[in-house]
Amino acid sequence: MVTPFASSFLCLYLQAPASNMSTIADNAATYRPVPPVAKKVEHRMELFGDVRIDNYYWLRDDSRSDADVLAYLRQENEYTDSVMSATRQLEDQLFAEIKGRIKEDDITAPVRKGSYYYYERTLTGKEYVQHCRSLVSNAESSPTVYDDMPTGPEAPLEHVILDENIKAKDHSFYRIGAFKVSPNNNLVAYAEDKRGNEIHTVHIINVETGEPIGKPLENVTSYLEWAGDENLVYITMDEILRPAKVWLHKLGTEQSSDICLYHEEDDTFSLELHASESEQFLFVASESKTTTIGWYLDVSKPGELKILMPRVCGVDASFSHRGNHFFIRRRTDEFFNSELLACPIDNIFETSLLIPHRKSVKIQDLQLFKDHLVLYERENGLQKVTVYDLPEIDKPLKGLESGRRIEFIDPVYSVDRLESQFSTSILRFSYSSMKTPPSVYAYDMNSGVSVLKKVETVLGGFDASNYVTERKWATAFDGTQIPLSIVYHKNLVKLDSSDPLLLYGYGSYEICIDPYFKGSRLSLLDRGFIFAIAHIRGGGEMGRPWYENGKFLNKKNTFTDFIACAEYLIENKYCTSEKLCIDGRSAGGLLIGAVLNMRPDLFKAAIAGVPFVDVLTTMLDPTIPLTTSEWEEWGDPRKEEFYFYMKSYSPVDNVKAQKYPHILVMAGLHDPRVMYSEPAKFVAKLRDLKTDDNMLLFKCQFGAGHFSNSGRFERLREDAFVCAFLLKALDMIPDPESHKS
Known part of the structure; x- marks a missing residue:
């Protein structure tokens, strides 16, 4: 029996007249794969007098077991493999290159907890980590920034608590x-x-x-x-x-x-x-x-x-504890960037103000120690880490004086808090930038001394001085200045409009996409790519209003901000539209889908990972995971104003007969956040309506969820595949076959 999604070769074979059978067989080497065509089953949806027809609604299968659905997904995977078969050697080369940069046998910076150091170890050739611990040689001593777990012959006996490689075996x-x-x-x-x-x-x-x-x-x-x-x-x-x-x-x-x-x-x-x-x-x-x-x-x-x-509606908070007090980071509509309060444990209504609200500084997180408070803040889009001295643990708390700011050297960077010991004065944090590998520091909050404890090893001749990081500002349609973080290889990029560029964006949930280091990105930078992050509205980089102005009935600001960033890069000769590629995941995939419909002429290639592209249909269905909690992010389309606004940008609802760039869409079959059927429907509708011959590839991971494959090398293999797709789309590799499909 032939399923509705018979193999591409079989479809082509069955449609050919008998006289041409030998020609097909003789020319197998030049065979061009035919994309799968999803069947159409009309599904009618009506609300507020508006009728929508979804011909691919049948692709949603909550059980992930429908034979026709699985057959279609396999067809798409086979088609993608076939189109990319000519780049398999390049993909293997990229994978070896990316893998060759990592130190396979390594440990994380140990964390001291009582009489033990805890850390994770990776082994050569193994996909997963071991969770380990070792005894502290002098557990009675007070920790300092110079303490390190001994190595070599003096290293304490290591105990493997859990080996994920064994657990993951089957x-x-x-x-x-x-x-x-x-x-x-x-x-x-x-x-x-x-x-x-x-x-x-x-x-x-x-x-x-x-x-x-x-x-x-x-x-x-x-x-x-x-x-x-x-x-x-x-x-x-x-x-x-x-x-x-x-x-x-x-x-x-x-x-x-x-x-x-x-x-x-x-x-x-x-x-x-x-x-x-x-x-x-x-x-x-x-x-x-x-x-x-x-x-x-x-x-x-x-x-x-x-x-x-x-x-209390509109009051958001997070909590911590020290001594006789609870600490509360509180945000309200009036104090939109948060204030810091404290209250006695035995009287939570007797609050005192420690750090007042500031319009230009957002309190993002706090970390407490016996004698110190650390605030993780944001100002003008950049992260700040500020240390405050606290009175003795049993003394009253009052407003805090000016703290000490930890200084960072790169123009754009990322800082993450790490687990630290509450009873000490040692703050541990991770620092990285687009050219600086993740580096763990121990900072003495009494003396101000900072010691580098570990930097992620990057093999293969990596030299951070070869790369340039920049911070630029694009002007949105309403005059708002949108920050851009940029990195490139100083010896390979000409900045004369001839360079390829990959622009990344997210712009939802008040999440900040800070400039971070990624080893696999070097394979693009070292081939002359520029990489940029657009810090668009809907994220939280510029404070709470930045988020508010990119959600609900302001959501389109997210998309137009991204377009403005793309136009800025073109106008300032970082690239041309023929060299501009874009990338986004999850809600960032919604961004990619929306701008592809709005300005397909602006981009050469696009990557949409686990993209949230069927916004209206999903938000109308409260039985889908996460829908009900998302109404305060996107709006409730059961209300007419939100319904028509969401319909105006929802990618699946706005695919139309026009030319689109090269597109790669990726999904996970078991994804509980963005159901695989959303990207599947988006691809099916694009295939039906788009008027170009550019690549449209869909890859569904049958053994993964929202966060891609779980093995570290499996994730690197996916990075290599994405790099190969971009190079193929830009004609940056020798390829005897046309990349048109």
């Missing part, structure tokens, strides 16, 4: 979502995902023996924390994969007897869980996109949750 996907060591260092609880759907199983083991403690906890999120040495707190999801219930589990008991501490029934809210740096409290937050409700749990006597932040 699975096409394997990822540890949480790895939590008990306060007494005797036990570990880890959450594993074996499908990519972000539904975890939690195992509790003895650190030394690896023996399991009780039965695993099933169907759990990655939110997992210890409450003392004998209890775990975790969160489970409801039928639409919304984190909805928080539970208390006593070791050695059945999961069925666990105590539900809270059930969030409002489907626009989702639960989160984290531990205070002091390890004395756990905080549970129920959050929408604008509002937070907060509770705390004393880990010394876990029982009921106690309220810390009541539900």
Whole structure:
């Protein structure tokens, strides 16, 4: 039986007259693959007097088991493989090149916890990490920035707690979502995902023996924390994969007897869980996109949750603890960039203001120590790390004086907080830029001394001085200045409009895409590419208003900002439209889909990873995971104003008969965030309507979810594939076959 998606070669073969059969066989070497054509099954949707016809709605299969759907996805994968077959040798070369830059046998910067150093080790040829620990040789000494775990003959005996390579052996996907060591260092609880759907199983083991403690906890999120040495707190999801219930589990008991501490029934809210740096409290937050409700749990006597932040619409917060006080980062409509408050544990309504709201500075995160407070802030689009001295732990708290700012050297960069010991004065953080590999620093908050503890090794002759990073500003249609981060090889780029350029964008959820280092990107930079990040509205780079002006009925600002950045790069001779490629993932994939419909003439090639492209249909269906919680991001299309606005930019709804650039779309079959059917429908509709012969490729990973493949080399292989696609689209490789399809 021939399925509705018979192989491309078979379709071509069956359509040929008998007299041409020998010609087809004789010319197999010059055979051009024919793209699969998805069948059309009319699905009518009507709202507010508006009728939409979705011929590819049938591609949605919640069970991921429909034979016709799977056959179509395999057809697309086979077609992609066929089109890219001529670049297979280049892809292999790129993979070897990218892989050759990493130090395969390595360890992460050790984290001291009590009498042990904890770290992860990678082994030559192995896809996954080992979770390890070693004894601290002088555990009684106070940590300093100069402390290091001994190496060589003096290295302490290493104990492998968990080897992910062994656990992943029989699975096409394997990822540890949480790895939590008990306060007494005797036990570990880890959450594993074996499908990519972000539904975890939690195992509790003895650190030394690896023996399991009780039965695993099933169907759990990655939110997992210890409450003392004998209890775990975790969160489970409801039928639409919304984190909805928080539970208390006593070791050695059945999961069925666990105590539900809270059930969030409002489907626009989702639960989160984290531990205070002091390890004395756990905080549970129920959050929408604008509002937070907060509770705390004393880990010394876990029982009921106690309220810390009541539900007040439009008030968002995060929490921490030190001594006799809770610390609260609070955002309101008036104080949109957040203020920092403190309140006594025994009277949460008696708040004192520590750091006032500032219109130009956004408080993004905070980290507490026994004697210090660290604020992670943003000003004018750049990250700041500021250290404040705190009074003795049992003294009253009041407004804090000016802090000490940690200085960074690159014009654009990225800083991430790392786990640090609460009782010390040593702050650990990771720093990188578009030309600086991730580097772990220990910073003494008393002396101001900063010591580099580890820098990610980049092999293959990498020299950071060969690369230039820049910060530029594009002007949006309404006059808003949009920051751009740019990197290129100083000896290969001419800046005369002849250079190829890859422009990346995201622009949603107040997420900041800071200028970061990526080793595989060097394969493009070293071939003369320029790489740029457009920090467009909808993200959080320039403060809370930056986000507000790129969501709801302002969402189109995200797309027009990106177009303005592209036009700026062309006008300033970084590239031409014939050399301009674009890239985005997830909500960034929505960005790519939208601008392709709006300005297909502006780009040569586009990459859309797990793209959220069927916005209107998805947001109208509350049974799809995450939909209800997303109404405060995109709007609720059950309201007429939002319906027509979302329809005006939703990529699937705006595909039309016009020429499009070369396009590569990627998806994960088990993705719980953007269902594979969205990109599948987008590709099917593009195939039906587009009027060009440019490449349109769809690659669906059958063993992956939202975050691509789980093995480190598998991810590098995907990077190599994307690089090969870009080089092919730009005719930058010798190719005997036309790339037209």
